[in-house]
Amino acid sequence: MSSENSPQSPKPRVAVVFGGRSSEHTVSVVTAGAVLRAIDRTRYDVLPIGITADGRWTLAADDPDRMAISGRELPTVERIAEQGTGSVVLPVDPGRRDITLAEAGSVPKDLGDVDVVLPLLHGPYGEDGTLQGMLDLAGVPYVGSGVLASAVGMDKEYMKRVFLSFGLPVGPFTVVRPREWEQDPDGARRRVTDFAAEHGWPVFVKPARAGSSVGISRVTGPEGLDAAIAEARAHDPKVIVEAQLTGREIECGVLEFEDGPRASLPAEIPPSATHDFYDFEAKYIDASEGVVPAPLTEEQTAEIRRLALRAFEAASCEGLVRADFFLLDSGEFVINEINTMPGFTPISMFPRMWEATGVSYPELVDLLLQAALRRSTGLR
Known part of the structure; x- marks a missing residue:
């Protein structure tokens, strides 16, 4: 039974999920803080769920002020997680929408049903279709695109x-795939250099599956190519090279x-x-x-x-x-x-x-x- 029809909670219950394992973890936390501050609590019940950088789901403090950027200090889920809580577990049965809290040595605690998930994750393991597929399997509605569109x-x-x-x-682009760079780096360098010769330097070297401009380098000549590819590959083994427009x-x-x-x-x-x-x-x-x-x-x-x-x-x-x-x-x-x-x-x-x-x-x-x-x- 959904919480929308529950006499204890007539309002739809929203699980706001944020953080995650990607390099955009902190951006996700800042986004969630802004959404938690703005969501209409007269219309929705809210359950904040943070995913730590190592992938553990946890209850998070409903405290938007602690989720903002302070100077050059970036917030993380670990800093705002409710102390002493275990791991949050979503249902795998499409007929259920209850969320539980699993703690070592304790009986799992029922956190109640959710009606919809607001997945505020950026980057891999959240924005790329992985979380969307899990929610589809669980039969839980969620905000945003499905698996295919998210992956694309x-x-x-x-x-x-x-x-x-x-x-x-x-715009013009070329791709350096993981196996190519591992097996024939000289060939990959030549191909990217030929691409730049055709379209002009500088080029932008990017992780193919990352966001928030993480891991991107502006490369002005062949001598900077290896370092830029290494920086991009630190975030994603597949690299895309784009001409400057x-x-x-x-x-x-x-x-x-x-x-x-x-x-x-x-x-x-x-x-x-x-x-x-x-x-x-x-x-x-x-x-x-x-x-x-x-x-x-x-x-x-x-x-x-x-x-x-x-x-x-x-x-x-x-x-x-x-x-x-x-x-x-x-x-x-x-x-x-x-x-x-x-x-x-x-x-x-x-x-x-x-x-x-x-x-x-x-x-x-x-x-x-x-x-x-x-x-x-x-x-x-």
């Missing part, structure tokens, strides 16, 4: 291949309403005076300020909103997406990537774009939860 949205190579198959404009960085949000997905007003990420590109520190530590709405013509705004919706549908997304584009000097929009669970920190572009479009932060969270509650579980 996490893997920059296959994301671009899907976009190309749907006729969306994509000259133009403006423009983002657009997509949100699922009851009548279907809609696109937000776009935002622009201006060049940083202190960073070579929009890297992790520029996003979260030094907090480079985006411009919302982006100073575009009406025609350009209409075009990027159209392309964002097309990307949303091409990858079979649900719930929400942030689509990132370059507006080239030629006037053409080129899609760089989508994020199926974009950042929700107080300075994140997704909520700021929707606020400019007329949807407040609490309304945004409510729309996402309502879309998930409407959706049936199972294959998507």
